[in-house]
Amino acid sequence: MNLLKSRTSKFLAVGAIFFTGVATTVIENGNYFEIAKNIEIFTNLYKEVNTYYVDEIDPSTLMKTGIDAMMNSLDPYTGYISETQIEGYRFITEGKYNGIGADIRLIDEMPTIVAPYLDAPAQKAGLKAGDQITAIDGKDTKGRTTDEISAILKGYPGTEVVLTVNRPGQDKPLKITLVRDEVSVSNVPYSGMVSGDVGYVALTTFTRDAGQNVAKALQDLKTEQPKLKGIILDLRGNGGGLLAEAVNLCNVFVPKNELVVSTKGKVKDWDRSFRTQNPPVDTDVPIIVLIDKGSASASEIVSGTIQDLDRGVLLGQRSYGKGLVQNTRDIGYNAKVKMTTAKYYIPSGRCIQAVEYADGKPVDIDDAKRAKFKTRNGRPVLDGGGVAPDILLDHGDASNILQTLDEKHVVFKYVTEWILKNPEVKSPEDFHFTQWDDFIQFLAKQNFDFDTETERLLKDLKEKSKTVGYLAAADIQVLEAKVMAAKKADIAKHQERISDMIEKEIVSRFFYEKGRVKVGLRNDLEIKEAVKLFGDRAKYDSILKG
Numbered sequence: 291m292n293l294l295k296s297r298t299s300k301f302l303a304v305g306a307i308f309f310t311g312v313a314t315t316v317i318e319n320g321n322y323f324e325i326a327k328n329i330e331i332f333t334n335l336y337k338e339v340n341t342y343y344v345d346e347i348d349p350s351t352l353m354k355t356g357i358d359a360m361m362n363s364l365d366p367y368t369g370y371i372s373e374t375q376i377e378g379y380r381f382i383t384e385g386k387y388n389g390i391g392a393d394i395r396l397i398d399e400m401p402t403i404v405a406p407y408l409d410a411p412a413q414k415a416g417l418k419a420g421d422q423i424t425a426i427d428g429k430d431t432k433g434r435t436t437d438e439i440s441a442i443l444k445g446y447p448g449t450e451v452v453l454t455v456n457r458p459g460q461d462k463p464l465k466i467t468l469v470r471d472e473v474s475v476s477n478v479p480y481s482g483m484v485s486g487d488v489g490y491v492a493l494t495t496f497t498r499d500a501g502q503n504v505a506k507a508l509q510d511l512k513t514e515q516p517k518l519k520g521i522i523l524d525l526r527g528n529g530g531g532l533l534a535e536a537v538n539l540c541n542v543f544v545p546k547n548e549l550v551v552s553t554k555g556k557v558k559d560w561d562r563s564f565r566t567q568n569p570p571v572d573t574d575v576p577i578i579v580l581i582d583k584g585s586a587s588a589s590e591i592v593s594g595t596i597q598d599l600d601r602g603v604l605l606g607q608r609s610y611g612k613g614l615v616q617n618t619r620d621i622g623y624n625a626k627v628k629m630t631t632a633k634y635y636i637p638s639g640r641c642i643q644a645v646e647y648a649d650g651k652p653v654d655i656d657d658a659k660r661a662k663f664k665t666r667n668g669r670p671v672l673d674g675g676g677v678a679p680d681i682l683l684d685h686g687d688a689s690n691i692l693q694t695l696d697e698k699h700v701v702f703k704y705v706t707e708w709i710l711k712n713p714e715v716k717s718p719e720d721f722h723f724t725q726w727d728d729f730i731q732f733l734a735k736q737n738f739d740f741d742t743e744t745e746r747l748l749k750d751l752k753e754k755s756k757t758v759g760y761l762a763a764a765d766i767q768v769l770e771a772k773v774m775a776a777k778k779a780d781i782a783k784h785q786e787r788i789s790d791m792i793e794k795e796i797v798s799r800f801f802y803e804k805g806r807v808k809v810g811l812r813n814d815l816e817i818k819e820a821v822k823l824f825g826d827r828a829k830y831d832s833i834l835k836g
Contacts, residue, residue, distance in 0.1 A: 332356075364630070367616050371626040389444040390451065391473035392417060394436055397699045400424070401431050401439045403455075404702065407475055408802040415468045417455070419799055420706035424463060425454035447471045459710045480807040481507035485821050487519040492807050493539070496531025496588035501538025505571045508542060512572070520576040520824035522817065523592075526606060530587025533564070533615065533634070540595050541566035543602070545573055548637075550595050553615050555632030576830055577602030578820040581679060586610035590642050591634065594677045598637040600667040600834045603823065604679040606816055611652040611676035613643030638663040640673035652676070669836035680833050681823070683816055685787075691780055692787060701788075704732045705795040718797045718808040723789050733781070744773060786813070 336356075340347055357370045391410020392403050403421040406412040423431050426442050443451060453466050477500050481491040489511035491504055504523070512518055530536075537550045544550075544566055552563045579593045579602055590609045596602045615632040635641050640663040644652030655675035663671050672678065695701050708725075715721050752766050781788065790813040798806040811817055823830055 361627075365614060367612070367614055368629040369627075371618070371628055387444060388447055388472050389440070389470055390415075390417075390468050391471075391475075394423070394439055394443075395699075396436055397422075397702070399432075401434065401436060405798065405802070407473060408804075410473045411468045411471050415466050417453070417466060417468075418457065419702075420458045420709070421455040421464075422457075423453055423455055427452050428454075443470075445470045458706050476503070478503040478507055479803040481511065482808075483511065483515060484522065484811055484817055487515055487517055488522065488821050488824050489515065489518055489520070490522045490524065490811065490817070492524040493528055494803075495528060496535040496539070498532065498535065500531065500535040501540075501542060504539055505542045508571050508575075512575075518575055520578060520820075522578050522580060522820045523602075524580045525585045525589040525593060526580050526582040526816075527584035528586075528589040529584065529610075530589055530612065533588060533591065536588035536591040536595075537564045537566060539592050541568055542571045543573065543575075543577055543596065544599055545570055548599065550637065551591050552635045553632040554635065555615070557631065560631060573601075576824060576827075578823060579604050580606050580816050580820065581609045581677065582607045583610055583676075585677075586612040587614075590677050591636060594636040594638075594640075594642060597671065597677065597680070598640075598663075598665050600665050600669065603681065603830060603833050604677065605681045605820055605823070606679050606683055607685075608654075608678050608682075609642070609676040611642055611644030611674070613641045638665055638671055640671060642673060642676055644675045665836070667834060667836055669834075681819065683819060685815075691784055692791065695788065695791065698738075700733070700736065700738060701791050701795050703736070704729055705792060705799065707732065708796065709799055715797060715800045718801050718805040719812075721793065721797055721809065723793045723796065726785060726789065729788075729792065730781070748773060 336353070340349055340352065354370070354372060361369045390412045391407040392412035393405040393407075394401050395404050396402070397404075400422045403412065403417050403419055403423070405419055406417050423439065425431060426439070431439060445451065447470055449470050451468050451470060453468065455464050455466060457464055477495050477497050478491060478493055481489070484490045489508070491507045491511075493500060493504055508521060511521070533551070533553075540548070540550045546566050546569055548566045550564050550566060552561070554561050577596060579596055581589065581593050581604055585593065585606075586609065590612065593604050593609065597604050613633050613635075614630045615634050616628050617631045618626045618628045621627050633641050633643055640661070645655065652675065657672060660672035660674045663673060665671055708728075748766075748769055751769075755762075755766060790810070793813070794806045794810050797809045801808070
């Protein structure tokens with residue numbers, strides 16, 4: 291009875307804190323009664339379930355489930371950051387965290403090292419891509435999520451953690467001791483010349499010093515080639531980051547005091563305009579910005595601003611369409627809430643936020659439904675649903691098979707086997723993948739399933755035919771054979787792009803992210819088109835003049 295009273299009084303105290311904490315805020319909104327009433331209901335429900343539910347409940351887990359459900363009812367970018375997730379949040383904003391320094395993903399339901407970071411504890415201790423983590427400090431990893439694994443592996447610099455791993459090609463598990471340290475991942479993994487007079491800079495994320503690092507890369511390229519004909523800024527797959535760094539990056543190429551982005555939300559006192567603050571590095575060098583459907587948020591601020599100011603040409607595919615601003619606020623006990631507080635508007639006045647979502651992903655909006663704006667030179671541009679490139683390079687039907695190969699880790703698994711037979715690659719520049727037949731045999735051995743819509747429908751038809759009986763087994767087999775033949779033809783059709791994926795994965799095992807970028811440049815359609823455009827200055831200028 292005393293235990294029950296103790297637990298009840300604690301929850302009532304929590305409710306009182308909630309109730310008091312919202313009072314000053316919600317009176318201004320005119321919703322005081324509704325909010326206070328529902329908080330009291332929530333507190334009472336939480337108390338009753340925790341006290342009387344048949345099984346023992348972890349209060350923190352139960353509360354987080356409720357909080358996550360509440361956040362999920364809002365936009366995809368608003369969420370709760372618990373104390374255990376703070377290190378991950380720090381990595382997103384600063385490019386740093388305390389841990390072992392490795393990209394870990396669930397492959398075949400096992401946490402697997404996908405890429406150890408160069409000079410990080412994982413790489414120094416000898417962990418390799420393909421290693422499956424079966425235990426951490428003697429505790430089984432089976433059934434754990436990647437978030438849980440990451441939370442366990444993160445920790446104070448200088449502390450030790452012992453991993454038990456299964457390594458491909460070895461019969462016995464290995465025990466590897468790592469010493470945690472601060473891990474820092476560069477947001478500019480590579481910059482260099484892609485032709486005699488065209489420079490290239492890859493930016494992977496807008497963490498701290500992104501603008502400064504791109505500025506340094508540009509200055510180095512200008513020193514290397516004083517007659518620089520143009521710069522390719524690669525923002526493909528860059529999901530964004532710090533808004534301030536987007537402004538800083540624009541400032542590398544545009545003059546001081548140029549408007550880059552404005553934010554507008556419900557709290558008018560928080561509305562702000564962000565202008566460039568410093569002298570630029572170069573306002574004359576021609577720029578081509580590469581974007582794709584993975585370019586989001588800060589990437590869209592930069593690419594959209596470059597387009598709106600007619601400072602450079604965009605090339606690739608339409609960007610993601612995230613025009614929302616998130617701010618984090620402390621909510622106690624080292625936890626935070628990251629919530630959307632405003633929309634951002636680039637210099638032409640347009641907002642590129644996608645207005646429709648399906649399964650948490652933006653849905654393409656017909657151009658007829660998007661409002662029209664104009665760039666500084668009077669070129670028409672549209673709002674909503676991302677930034678459209680000036681030169682569209684549509685990879686068409688390649689996307690489905692490439693995406694499936696990536697999502698099912700087929701190339702990763704193949705390369706893990708390939709490395710066992712080929713333990714050395716001398717240089718990224720000289721390496722070429724020539725064993726296509728070997729890859730095809732691997733696919734057959736793996737029984738690779740595209741899981742395309744056609745195959746899903748065929749499986750459904752096969753099941754229904756067992757009960758309905760309109761189609762005989764022989765008829766189903768004929769259809770399956772046709773689908774299999776089409777799959778083989780599809781793979782052969784995209785041999786060049788799949789080989790490129792394989793080459794990048796192989797080289798990354800020996801030369802890490804820098805090597806991956808280097809070998810990717812060699813086969814990159816967008817890079818080739820950008821270099822070609824820089825060679826036709828009249829066409830480049832005509833695009834910007836509209």
